[in-house]
Ligand code: 3HC
């Protein structure tokens with residue numbers, strides 16, 4: 001029988017089976033909670049029922065609380081009420097898990113008396129990724145099963161456990177045959193009944209959280225070890241405190257404390273930002289004029305042209321998912337070097353234990369090097385990653401047009417060049433697209449998919465699908481100088497360079513941006529990347545501070561000197577030499593330096609980015625503000641807890657940003673000219689979120 005539209009209930013022999021079906025991921029919405037509650041009550045009230053199996057239909061067990069219900073007030077029954085019904089049931093309830101039991105979903109499983117799963121199932125408490133903590137007892141029950149040390153790792157990382165690992169840790173009671181979850185769970189329930197097994201309540205298992213058995217230094221040591229990773233985020237510290245409470249307080253008290261800290265996080269802008277990011281990432285894959293059923297092409301073989309910094313990393317993405325790659329260079333030496341770097345990267349990953357030596361060989365076995373572009377004639381996708389020069393790229397594309405398969409996708413990894421001008425060199429511009437990877441290309445999650453004037457819908461749809469396949473987040477952007485990411489970066493870069501002449505030091509600018517949450521500031525970044533990237537000694541004429549530093553041989557970390565001085569351990573200290581270079585340069589240019597406040601640094605570097613983002617939206621180079629947020633979070637280390645530049649702009653208040661830009665425009669000119677979109681939104685009292 002149906003209990004409600006998402007809950008089916010039936011009795012098989014002596015076992016009640018409640019099946020929940022609320023696509024796409026069986027999130028624990030109000031209807032689902034009502035369904036579970038009523039099913040348990042029904043099973044308890046029916047004397048012919050001896051145990052109950054709780055199972056889901058569709059692709060997964062409950063994937064967590066329904067995030068779309070957050071902030072909508074209390075919708076009864078609450079998850080905690082449903083959990084009480086289950087945990088206090090007078091008959092055993094068995095969770096039957098497939099897909100991903102995540103967050104509130106796993107917390108529901110943790111109040112059942114037994115848990116079974118199929119081998120492909122995964123369990124986790126990913127709330128931290130939403131700026132939250134598991135607020136339905138997860139921080140209290142998980143440590144009782146796996147111990148506080150493991151619980152700290154699992155909950156603060158939000159990573160998923162395989163069924164096998166979960167079984168070994170005692171989180172699961174049994175793993176049943178793949179595809180036979182229902183039968184397996186019913187059989188397990190029958191066994192529980194036959195053996196008269198107890199109603200196990202995790203909340204009563206105190207052995208692993210006994211304060212006498214837990215090293216009191218555990219928590220502070222963990223804090224210290226993870227300080228870098230957790231910098232800026234509030235949720236991890238809240239999680240640590242809850243697990244500490246699991247050890248140091250009685251269950252009921254600690255359970256209340258968990259709720260209190262959960263509510264604190266829920267009300268905080270960090271969680272709002274991280275929830276925004278969750279939905280924004282999924283939204284990015286949806287393009288208005290490209291319906292879901294747009295035909296896509298099969299990509300079975302990939303060609304990469306250029307085995308330099310980017311080409312090698314790009315190739316690795318495809319090798320990692322088992323796609324064969326042929327990589328082409330102009331000279332044997334460059335090819336050999338490129339192939340060597342790829343192998344070394346894999347060897348290093350194997351050394352860290354993240355892949356096996358067999359994996360290294362399998363992946364290298366899929367890679368072919370060549371000096372002849374014509375060998376790419378059977379590739380379904382060819383990505384060009386040669387020097388950033390229009391004439392070279394155009395020559396490559398006109399050559400490609402001669403031999404590439406008619407339906408092959410021809411992609412350029414250009415950072416700035418006009419993809420239309422590149423596509424025009426072929427007889428099939430509809431097959432040409434920009435696939436802009438970010439360095440290191442095998443690591444950074446962002447893929448800007450540059451849709452040129454004639455790029456076909458199928459090519460864009462295929463690119464989006466491919467991005468997902470290789471674990472990237474694809475964001476579709478339009479053709480303009482630097483596309484979305486680098487175009488906005490240029491604003492920050494320009495201001496950073498101006499600021500160090502006006503009165504700030506490079507380390508002031510870096511500190512403000514680091515404290516804002518970026519992994520490093522622009523000057524530290526320059527030192528890391530190499531001061532001489534894009535510097536031409538032939539043309540260098542001491543016309544900028546950077547040119548002078550290059551001329552002095554200060555080429556960044558690799559020479560132990562750049563904007564900073566570096567010791568043997570690569571530890572940076574502000575450089576007196578650089579200070580003098582800047583002072584001399586200012587004197588020569590007649591610039592009188594003045595004190596620059598941290599607030600000015602922040603506004604000039606970051607408000608200017610928000611303003612450029614508005615222009616990008618106005619010109620339709622990004623489809624929505626949240627796409628820009630995703631570009632910055634996944635490609636440039638914008639702190640996720642600030643939700644991306646556009647989300648953050650709304651949070652600061654667009655009126656505040658506009659006021660600041662107007663003042664800056666009066667003082668510094670057109671660089672701060674407010675975007676007409678920003679002006680319009682402020683006049684209408686709206687934000688980017690309302691677009
Ligand atoms: N609530 C509401 N909607 C959700 C959701 C959730 N918990 N999880 C996923 N969805 C939606 C997505 O927004 C998406 O919607 P769309 O089709 O309209 O874009 C749809 O479900 C499918 O999601 P994915 O595209 O992500 O599908 P995948 O198959 O790639 O991944 C998944 C499935 C692994 C379940 C992934 O969606 C995921 O990680 N979800 C979030 C899980 C999570 O964070 N759970 C914890 C929630 S907080 C909580 O439980 C608090 C508790 O402690 C009190």
Ligand code: NAI
Pocket residue numbers: 305306307308309310311328329330331334385386387388389392396413414415416436437438439
């Ligand atoms: P790189 O200089 O490291 O590599 C370019 C490689 O292309 C060289 O090995 C060169 O020998 C090879 N090459 C040149 N012409 C060729 C041809 N006709 N056929 C085959 N191979 C050829 O340059 P990098 O950094 O990898 O950049 C490549 C492209 O990626 C550029 O367009 C760049 O703008 C873009 N890009 C670079 C990023 C970075 O951080 N380095 C980030 C994103 C994009």
